[in-house]
Amino acid sequence: MPSASANGSKRRLSHFFFALALALEAWSLGRARRAVAALMEIAPDSARIRDAAGVEKDVPVAEVAVGTHVIVPPGGKIPLDGYVVAGTSAVNQAPITGESVPVTVTQDAVVYAGTINGMGALEIVTTRPASDTTLARIVRMVGEAQSKRAPSEQWVERFARIYTPVVMALSLAAFLVPPLLLGGSWAAWFYQALVLLVIACPCALVISTPVSIVAGLTGAARRGVLIKGGVHLETPARLTAIAMDKTGTLTLGRPKVIEIIPIGTRSESELLSFAAAVEARSEHPIARAILAIAAERGIDVVPAKDVTAVPGLGVVGKINDRHVWVGSAIYLEQRLGGGDSEKLTTALKRIAGAGLTGIAVWESMTVIGLIAVGDAVRPEARLIVAQLHALGIAQVVMLTGDARAPAEAIAHETGVDEVYAELLPEQKVEAIERLVAQHGLVAMVGDGVNDAPAMARASLGIAMGAIGSDAAIETADIALMQDDLSQLPWLIRHSRATLTIIRQNIGFSLAVKLVFGGLTLLGMASLWGAIAADVGASLLVVLNGLRLIDRDQQAR
Known part of the structure; x- marks a missing residue:
């Protein structure tokens, strides 16, 4: 029978869609788990320890006990959580805290x-074993947060479990009741029962x-915009609410020179020229920011001579046989020996109040x-924050x-409603x-390893994919691959448009079935009309859905 064959083909197609969706979901979950496990590779496998006799040796991090003295060389990774007992350095804490500028410790x-x-x-001196470091807890929290999220509502399956037996019962009743109770023709009502089965097919x-x-x-x-599932x-x-990381999400995630403040007789160009000359060969993020603005302003940078770095404090070099220092506020306090102290103090307070990092430059x-x-x-x-508010967030x-x-300075500038600062991953x-x-x-929007647990716990995790870590991208439900925050309001509008079209399709499909079902019970429908209506409804809902591919949703 053509109708049975058509129905069987469409049912097989629908089963294929469900099987494909389940396979993609399992694949995505597997990739996320592998990415979470890969987080542990951020920490080194071994640590150089100093025992009670003062002897240094390398041992696996899993064997390092709490309270052990660990030596971390310049440029090395810190193997375990702890506190500093000797030395000064600048530590890049971005993998854990998201801090965009290296922190002086x-x-x-x-x-x-x-x-x-x-x-x-x-x-x-170590304060936690390898199994309980902040990084290890990030891995555990991602898994725990994902397990807290309820499974998606499979409403189609639930509907089909009720709808199918009801339709079968109605068709059987349409076949038996009129002939048995009303004296109708068995052949005629068998035909109408077949029509009802065809038009009631939930394809x-x-x-x-x-x-x-x-x-x-x-x-x-x-x-x-990469979305991992319907x-x-x-x-x-x-x-109803969106949480965002600061560094790399609301900000560009890299240091930038915001202001140049001459003190004394030097101009901005001279000040910048001196700082760039001293930092010319440095790979420090702040040095790159200084060199970037010098290039932007067309300053020809001639590297300083005899450049020496003082770890965690600053850099000194010779320019025209005069020592020029570029250093942090701590270094400034140690080296300060002149200049307009009142203007300097006022400027430092203003910089700190704005949430900026002050870099001092001094000559001799x-x-x-x-x-x-x-x-x-x-x-x-x-503008993006304002658009989110306008969309009802x-x-x-x-x-x-x-x-x-x-x-707080960034929040004030962007219009964010509330700020939670100085958070470790578990606090997020x-x-x-x-x-x-x-x-x-x-929703939680972030880009770093430290954001992954919060993204997994949120109702929706959104990663800034172009610059985000692999863990953040794999943990997230959605990735903004072009590093474009303006896609966030578009995503909300696109989601609403999708739901609107789904409702239109469901409403249209049900309306067609109700109309033809009523005509069938009145004996006014034909089998070929039912087939045409069923196939036509399927084609129309497909064409309506395909509008989402090219539709550019406007604000609504």
Whole structure:
């Protein structure tokens, strides 16, 4: 029978869609788990320890006990959590805290496994075993947070479990009741029962949702938005709050010179020329920021001579036989020997109040100026936050491991509603849990390893894919592959448009079935009419869903 064959083919197609969706979900979960396991590779496998006799030796990190003295060479990775007992250096803590600028550590400063030591040797005393470092807890928290999330609602399957037996019962009743109770023709009502079975086939319903979702996923991918499954495509439409990391999300994630403040008789160009000359051969992020603005202003940089780095404090070099120093505020306090102290103090307070890092430049023993460095805000960030509010997002929150002063300065500049600063990864998870309890559906937007647990715990994890870590991208439900924050409001509009089309398809499919079902019970429908209506409904819902591929959703 043609109708039975058509129905069988469409049912097999719908089963294929479900099987494919389940396979993709399992594959994505497997990749996420492998990425989480790969986080442990951030920390080194061995550590150089100093025993009670003063002998140094390399041992596996798993064998290092709490309280052991560990030596970390310049440029090496810190193998375990601990605190500094000797040495001064600048440590890149971005893998754990997300801090965009290396942090100066001295005696008693806390350091974390997996972070990268700068130019100074450090001696630390371990405070946690390898199995309980901050990095190890990040791995555990990602898995625990993912297990807390409820499975997606498979409403089509639940509907089919009810709908199919009901339709079968109605068809059987249409075949038996009229002949037995009303004296109808068995052949005529058998025919009408077949018509009812054909028109009641849920193919259009079953196909309408996956086709719309696949089209929505394809349309998003063409915009550089990678969405890992239909459930994650639907979630943005229902979000009520969004949490964002600061570094690399609301900001560009790299230091930038914000202000140049001459003190004394030197001009901005001379001050910048001196600083760039001393930093010309350095790979430090702040040095690159100084060199970048010097190039932007067309300053010809001639590298200084006899350049020497003082780990964690600054750099000194010779320019025209005069010593020029470029150093941190700590270094400034140690070396200060002249200049306009009142103007200098005022400028330092203003820089600190703005959440910026002050870099001092002095010639011989006289301070000639300050360079204020900070993490540059994305130019579009304030507009994006405003658009999110306009779309009905009740609260936009910043979660960051950075210090409170720069975090609050960025929040003020971007219009963020609330700031949680100086957070470790587990504290970000706690903040997300509070937001979920308060608002319901909450998204977390981030780019680093330290954001992965919070992204996994949130209702929706969104990674800045172009610059994000592999762990963040794999843990996230959605990745903005073009590093374009403006895709966030577009994503919400796209999600709402997808849900609208899915509802249209479901409503249309049900309406067609109700109309033809009624005509069938009245004896006014034909088998070929039912087949045409069923196939036509399937084609129309497919074509309606495919509009999502090229549709550029406007604000709504």
